[in-house]
Each structure stands twice: as structure tokens, then as C-alpha cells.
Amino acid sequence: MSLKILIVEDDVAFGKMLGTFLDRKGFDVVTCHNGEQAKAFLEDGTFKLLITDLQLPDANGLELLDFSRQVSPNTQMILMTGYAEVSSAVEAIKKGALEYISKPFRPEELLMIIEQAMESEAVTTIKQKPVETHSDNAPKKEPAVGNYNNPSFVTGFSEISKKFNEYLKLVGPTDMCVLIQGESGTGKEVAANAIHKYSVRKDQPFVPVDCGSIPKEIAASEFFGHVKGSFTGAINDKKGHFEAAHKGTLFLDEVGNLSYENQIQLLRALQERKVKPVGSNAEIEVDVRIVSATNEDLIKAVEEGRFREDLYHRLNEFSVHIPSLKERQEDLFLFTEYFLDEANRSLGKQVLGLSKEVEAAFKKYAWPGNLRELKNVIKRSVLLTNGDFIPLDVIPREVIVASEKKKPAVDYSKETNEKQLIINALKETGNNKSRAAKLLNITRKTLYNKIEQYDLDL
Numbered sequence: 001m002s003l004k005i006l007i008v009e010d011d012v013a014f015g016k017m018l019g020t021f022l023d024r025k026g027f028d029v030v031t032c033h034n035g036e037q038a039k040a041f042l043e044d045g046t047f048k049l050l051i052t053d054l055q056l057p058d059a060n061g062l063e064l065l066d067f068s069r070q071v072s073p074n075t076q077m078i079l080m081t082g083y084a085e086v087s088s089a090v091e092a093i094k095k096g097a098l099e100y101i102s103k104p105f106r107p108e109e110l111l112m113i114i115e116q117a118m119e120s121e122a123v124t125t126i127k128q129k130p131v132e133t134h135s136d137n138a139p140k141k142e143p144a145v146g147n148y149n150n151p152s153f154v155t156g157f158s159e160i161s162k163k164f165n166e167y168l169k170l171v172g173p174t175d176m177c178v179l180i181q182g183e184s185g186t187g188k189e190v191a192a193n194a195i196h197k198y199s200v201r202k203d204q205p206f207v208p209v210d211c212g213s214i215p216k217e218i219a220a221s222e223f224f225g226h227v228k229g230s231f232t233g234a235i236n237d238k239k240g241h242f243e244a245a246h247k248g249t250l251f252l253d254e255v256g257n258l259s260y261e262n263q264i265q266l267l268r269a270l271q272e273r274k275v276k277p278v279g280s281n282a283e284i285e286v287d288v289r290i291v292s293a294t295n296e297d298l299i300k301a302v303e304e305g306r307f308r309e310d311l312y313h314r315l316n317e318f319s320v321h322i323p324s325l326k327e328r329q330e331d332l333f334l335f336t337e338y339f340l341d342e343a344n345r346s347l348g349k350q351v352l353g354l355s356k357e358v359e360a361a362f363k364k365y366a367w368p369g370n371l372r373e374l375k376n377v378i379k380r381s382v383l384l385t386n387g388d389f390i391p392l393d394v395i396p397r398e399v400i401v402a403s404e405k406k407k408p409a410v411d412y413s414k415e416t417n418e419k420q421l422i423i424n425a426l427k428e429t430g431n432n433k434s435r436a437a438k439l440l441n442i443t444r445k446t447l448y449n450k451i452e453q454y455d456l457d458l
């Protein structure tokens, strides 16, 4: 007989993915989607482990915990929570839940908690059934589905990401010109789009313009349009980007690449809120919000006389620094999961996750190309992966070589600076107490005591 697990998850695809994963690992899994179904299963009294979402359409995980204690006292519980629900999770632990796991998480993390529980005999276990080998008749797996409110924008849960997203939300609804600064591939266009989506202009056009790729000779016609016959090649009237973005948002990417002459034209249009198409005498009024982005230091460009100071101040009514992937290291696996899901969907694949070796290499790599590089590496690897997990040999050489050069991770066993070590371990494990305790080489109970002793804010 194998260990019987009840999964309660209202996100049907995610529940199914977890169920399939654990089933393949040899557990006897039943998945349901609401509190009522869960209660009916629990009354049966045969489940050793209940893994439930905290928020269910008709119940709450804590309620299920109470219910389970009454009707099936031998059932242990793991709570799945959202980022902001840690206080309820702590309450659940106090009430006797075995552990909680913050979403989004990878199925392997859940497996680790289950295995630890089994090792510590918190869950009375009978041997698992043998793990299924891959066959063409194997049940189809659902791709991992994230838990994001907006399917195309991952906010991240590191402190720096939270702050950055807070800024986007605050400035979005205003009409301020925003300058987004950040390295290449960090998601500047995605952020500009988020600002647009947070504004009252959200149902109007969002027009992205790559200023780096417009030759300076035709920039005026690109921005302001032209009339037929105004220059050789102007065979028709053409609307410019300003007109196209009327009532919406114009996103000027790599704005630092505009020629000095184009900068003057742009400044004039912004000051007068009017544009004149090339070859026309008529001025057109435009109502456009400008969001621009740069990956160079524009202040330096101003100092060196390459960028006009007046335009810089005009564009920079509010500036936002977009963190590099290195700065938001804690979000690495959140983005990994998201891009994995995206790649699975676009390539028609069902890869479940990273192998342990790839996970370690990803952690050590510096990701100079940021999110774009991560996305590309994952898509390529998903394409080349035949099994459930991405193996090391499909990962680009540069990721492996660069990660091999790096020093090993911090040694958590040192007894100095205990509080900082605990903070680091919690950070490194995304606040997962079991894994943090393992890293620190202490029991989970000791870790909870230390958290209380040092008054660490969870």
C-alpha cells in the first residue's frame, strides 16, 4: 500500500499537475477542488496527508484542518499559501499543521517536505508503490500553471521586486512621464506596458518605438508622420507614432540613442502637445503619455553633451530602476516556472521542471542577459528535453561554464552571526522552514525557536 494523499486545490490545472507529479513519485493521490469535496474524502479516514490551498472557493484551509482533526486525527496537513498569507500559515502550524509552502513553488519542493515528514515519521508511512516508468500510455500531464493575476506579467516576491512593482502601481494612474532605467533584457517594455495598464489610458493604444533602430533622417516622419509626396518614397500619407498613440501611451525604448536633432523635435512636440507631419502645414493636437526607457546612464550622457538636459528632465518626471535578475535572485525560480510554463505551451511539451544539477547551475549563473536570457535558455532547453526534467546536457555551455567558475555557496554551518545566517537561509529557500533548517543543520523546531528568539519578521 502506498501513502494516501488528498490534494485540495481550486486551480484545477495546478492541482492536476501536482497530482500527476506525486502519483509518478509513487503516492496514492486523490485531487479535489473545494472544501465540500475535501470534507467528504476526509470522512473516509484513510488519508495520511492532506495538502490544501489556504483559500478555497467555499472554505478555508484552517477550517479544513479543524475538520480533519475531528474526523481523521491521523491525517497530517501541509498548507499551500500565497505570499501575503504567511500569518495564516503560522497560525496553521500552531494549530498542528505539519508545514506550509508558499506559492508559487515547484513540485519538487513539496516532495521534499513530504519526504522529510516521512523520514521524521510525522507521517506514518507504508512503502510507496514503485515509480512509473515512462511509456506511451502514461497519463498526459498538464503543464505547470502559475498563480498570477495577470498571465503576462510576473511581479516577483523579492523585496526589490515588491518595491519596484509598488512604484509602477503608484505612478501608473498619474499622467507623469516615466523614465525606466535598467540593464538590457530586464523587462523595461513589459514594465512600461504595466504602467499603461495601471492608467486610465489602458483601453487606448500602447505604442512602443525602438529609438535605437530609427535612422535619424527618417525619425521625424516616424514620430510625426508625413504627407504624400513630401520626400522621395513618401507615396502615401502616413500617420506618425504620436498620432497612433493619441489618448494612449507612447513608449520610447532606448531613448538615449536619439540624435541631438531628433531630441529637439521630440522636446518641442512634448512641450506644445502638437505635431506637424513632414510636408504639412497643419498641426495636429495629440494627447500622449510618454514612458521611456534606457539602459545607459542618461545623466552621464547629459554631462557629456550627448543628451539634452531639458529633454532629460521632461522625460524624467518620475524615474524607476528596474532590477537586474541578479538583484532579484530570489525571484529566479518564480520566473523559471513562468517561462517553463510558457515554453511548454508554445512548444506543445510537458516538461515538469529543472533537474537538481540545472537548478544549481541556474543559481550560480549571473544572467547578464537578464529575463530575456533566462526565457531563451528555458525555451531552448524545453525543446531539447525528452523526459520530465531539464537535464544539464541541454543547457547552453556558457551557463554551465560560468557557474562552475563561481565559488561554492555560503557555508551555513558556521556558528557566527547566527541571526544573519538564519535570515540568509530563509531567503535562499524562499522562506521554506524545512529547507532552511536543513541548510542550517538544525531541526525545524529549533529554527522556529530562533525565529522567535531573534524576533524575525516573517
Ligand SMILES: Nc1ncnc2c1ncn2[C@@H]1O[C@H](COP(=O)(O)OP(=O)(O)OP(=O)(O)O)[C@@H](O)[C@H]1O
Residues within 6 Å of the ligand: 152, 153, 154, 155, 182, 183, 184, 185, 186, 187, 188, 189, 190, 191, 253, 295, 338, 371, 372, 375
Ligand atoms: N515581469 C515579467 N513577467 C513576465 N515576463 C517578463 C517580465 N519582464 C520581462 N519579461 C520577458 O522578458 C523578455 C525581456 O523583456 P523586455 O523586452 O521588456 O526587456 P527590455 O528591458 O525592454 O529589453 P531591451 O533592453 O533589450 O529592450 C520579454 O520576452 C518579456 O516578455
